[in-house]
Amino acid sequence: MTSPADPSVDGGAGLPAGRPGRPKLLAVTACPTGIAHTYMAAEKLRQAADRLGVDMKVETQGSIGAENVLSDNDVREADGIIIAADREVDRERFAGKRVLSTGVADGIHRPEELIERVRSAPVQTGTATGGASGDTSRSDGGGKERSLAYKALMNGVSYMIPFVVVGGLLIAVALALGGHATAEGYATTPGTFWDHVFRIGVLGFTLMIPILSGYIAYAIGDRPALVPGMIGGFIANTGALYDSESGAGFIGAIVTGFLAGYLVLWIRKVRVPKAVRPIMPIIVIPIVATTALGLFFVYVLGRPISWVFESLTGRLSGMTGTSAVLLGALLGLMIAFDMGGPVNKTAFLFGTGLIASGNFAVMGMCAAAIPVMPLGQGLATLLRRGSYSAQERETGMAALFMGAFGISEGAIPFAAARPAAVIPANMLGGAVAGAIAGVAGVGDHVPHGGPVVAALGAVGGVGWFLIAIAAGTVVTALTTNALIGLGERRNAGAVPAARSPEPARVGAGAGVGVGIGRAGIPAQAAPSSEVLSGYLTGRSVRTELVAGSKEAAIREMAEVLAATGNVRDVDELVRVALAREAQGTTGLGESIAIPHAKTDAVTRPAVGFARSAEGIEWGAPDGTKARLVFMIAVPEASAGDEHLRILALLSRKLMDTGFRERLRSAPDGPAILDVLREIR
Numbered sequence: 001m002t003s004p005a006d007p008s009v010d011g012g013a014g015l016p017a018g019r020p021g022r023p024k025l026l027a028v029t030a031c032p033t034g035i036a037h038t039y040m041a042a043e044k045l046r047q048a049a050d051r052l053g054v055d056m057k058v059e060t061q062g063s064i065g066a067e068n069v070l071s072d073n074d075v076r077e078a079d080g081i082i083i084a085a086d087r088e089v090d091r092e093r094f095a096g097k098r099v100l101s102t103g104v105a106d107g108i109h110r111p112e113e114l115i116e117r118v119r120s121a122p123v124q125t126g127t128a129t130g131g132a133s134g135d136t137s138r139s140d141g142g143g144k145e146r147s148l149a150y151k152a153l154m155n156g157v158s159y160m161i162p163f164v165v166v167g168g169l170l171i172a173v174a175l176a177l178g179g180h181a182t183a184e185g186y187a188t189t190p191g192t193f194w195d196h197v198f199r200i201g202v203l204g205f206t207l208m209i210p211i212l213s214g215y216i217a218y219a220i221g222d223r224p225a226l227v228p229g230m231i232g233g234f235i236a237n238t239g240a241l242y243d244s245e246s247g248a249g250f251i252g253a254i255v256t257g258f259l260a261g262y263l264v265l266w267i268r269k270v271r272v273p274k275a276v277r278p279i280m281p282i283i284v285i286p287i288v289a290t291t292a293l294g295l296f297f298v299y300v301l302g303r304p305i306s307w308v309f310e311s312l313t314g315r316l317s318g319m320t321g322t323s324a325v326l327l328g329a330l331l332g333l334m335i336a337f338d339m340g341g342p343v344n345k346t347a348f349l350f351g352t353g354l355i356a357s358g359n360f361a362v363m364g365m366c367a368a369a370i371p372v373m374p375l376g377q378g379l380a381t382l383l384r385r386g387s388y389s390a391q392e393r394e395t396g397m398a399a400l401f402m403g404a405f406g407i408s409e410g411a412i413p414f415a416a417a418r419p420a421a422v423i424p425a426n427m428l429g430g431a432v433a434g435a436i437a438g439v440a441g442v443g444d445h446v447p448h449g450g451p452v453v454a455a456l457g458a459v460g461g462v463g464w465f466l467i468a469i470a471a472g473t474v475v476t477a478l479t480t481n482a483l484i485g486l487g488e489r490r491n492a493g494a495v496p497a498a499r500s501p502e503p504a505r506v507g508a509g510a511g512v513g514v515g516i517g518r519a520g521i522p523a524q525a526a527p528s529s530e531v532l533s534g535y536l537t538g539r540s541v542r543t544e545l546v547a548g549s550k551e552a553a554i555r556e557m558a559e560v561l562a563a564t565g566n567v568r569d570v571d572e573l574v575r576v577a578l579a580r581e582a583q584g585t586t587g588l589g590e591s592i593a594i595p596h597a598k599t600d601a602v603t604r605p606a607v608g609f610a611r612s613a614e615g616i617e618w619g620a621p622d623g624t625k626a627r628l629v630f631m632i633a634v635p636e637a638s639a640g641d642e643h644l645r646i647l648a649l650l651s652r653k654l655m656d657t658g659f660r661e662r663l664r665s666a667p668d669g670p671a672i673l674d675v676l677r678e679i680r
Helices: 036-052 072-077 104-109 111-120 148-178 193-221 223-236 249-268 277-317 324-340 340-357 361-371 370-385 390-404 408-417 417-441 451-455 462-491 548-560 570-583 642-654 657-664 671-678
Strands: 024-030 055-062 063-067 080-085 099-102 177-180 185-188 587-588 594-598 607-618 626-634
Touching: 024 036, 024 072, 024 104, 036 055, 036 104, 036 111, 036 587, 036 642, 055 185, 055 594, 063 099, 080 104, 080 111, 099 111, 104 111, 104 587, 111 148, 148 185, 148 193, 148 249, 148 390, 148 657, 185 193, 185 340, 193 223, 193 249, 193 408, 223 249, 223 277, 249 277, 249 324, 249 408, 277 324, 324 340, 324 361, 324 370, 324 417, 340 361, 361 417, 361 462, 370 408, 370 417, 370 462, 390 408, 408 417, 451 462, 548 570, 548 607, 570 594, 607 671, 626 642, 626 657, 657 671
Parallel strands: 024 055, 024 080, 080 099, 594 626
Antiparallel strands: 055 063, 177 185, 607 626
16 A cells, blocks of 8 residues: 555555545556557546546556556555556456446547536446446447457467467478378378377367467457357367368358457346356356357358358369360469368368369369468568568468478468458469469369478479479468558548658758757757657657658658668668557557557667647547657567557656656757656
């Protein structure tokens, strides 16, 4: 507990002891990225609580982890809890307390209103998530940045990725060091060391589909949805349960995950006697939801899947005498569509079945298409690094390795995360590879694909086989990045092309270096003046931006950072910063924008600051134009806690109205630096 003499919230153990009669509230803030909005909402809530005579402790769930964590004592003594978050927050610990759940933007723009509303908020029951009980209404302030469906899908993908990577790499290593070609495919010798490694990898792959389904369900329906989601995913991937030769793969897992999550939410709305409520989340809901979902999939969804499998097999059988180009393109499309699902398995088993009759060409078409998806997605992450997160880039490297050994599942995380961009790109690349292999008469004598079968001498027409794979890979990578770029431009549609005068160059008379800013105002202090651990200096301050659009302002800010000598490639820095904007605006409201980029276009962390008297449209939630613009750029190697620490410090301090006013009114660069030194 803090001292009664200190009514403010410290970073430490508990609620302020407060004064007699003062209400005690708790809050949790979180945004999808866990960066600026998280800390801005926390600071606004604290300030509003002080004005209203309320004792408040705020837990921030940022990307650097939970800070100022609420203890059991805090919860026990609290009169209510405000959750201002755009991602899932565990509310089970708040059972028996009034809980108000809303978006993080409401925490920034309506803190007083939230403090008033929490007094009449519904009481939290035993378990809940963002989609369950409690006030989840979103105000016009834009409290909801991402839909529950989007967050649930990303939750499933993030938990699935380690299983894909570990399982795929173990399989690839086992095949590389202990594998050989057999009539059934590329395999390891049973009972050997590498066979055991291979089987461990297979277990990882077996689990990835239930994990995807389970954690999609968990994000929607919390813990009671985890079991039905995982079992539903296992059922979806086990075709034998519904008379299909193939399971529904990752697409089936996405379906069962959402069905399980929303089914649990619906069951929880059913009124039951008070005596039954304690066992609802641990016994009744999981059993009912698992049984209902399992039987629904087996008897309702499973039949169409089985029919699709049989129908496609029949149609392919009737095409064996048609154009090799057409058949190869069709098989490539099918192989690339669902990566282990019924469509993929139909094409693969069709090619496998013809090997025994001496027709190796059909399997050659399939074998060329099989590695295209992981190789293409891996190449895409290398070609356009700024459009992918660090985790995606690491998964891309693993996908390249898996693709070399014909493990198409390495592309599943990308397809699950961005289906609209990745699946069409995969299919186009697969069709190109299959068509080239078909017209070139490539033959594969083993039921496996990828460059590994060529290395083993199991392929006829090796040169054309490798050309087909390379062409399909390049097409997949370029198409994926083109579609992602199209989506980024669509999301950033409010950002017009740079239409302002060309930003002044470093050292020119625009307020950088030793030049004179607009209206003759000196633009900087002595280079030795430093703020934020030396990342922001006089060289990286501009008293007035020339730019009139967000795109032009980001370029101008990149030019400002270049004056520090820490920028290798201005164009690359601009590209990465704009790609980040496409994922979600960095306009924070209150006339503030903090564009940021993680890229090796900079050699060390750098922070720049500039003002805009007229303001720049930045897509902020509150509709205000950006007049105070900070830009943060960090290299990949130091893009972790340091990047987030800078953002957290800025976000908190910028909620101080007096601080913002002092920044706006500072007459020149040295005065601006004096104000910025207040950031601690």
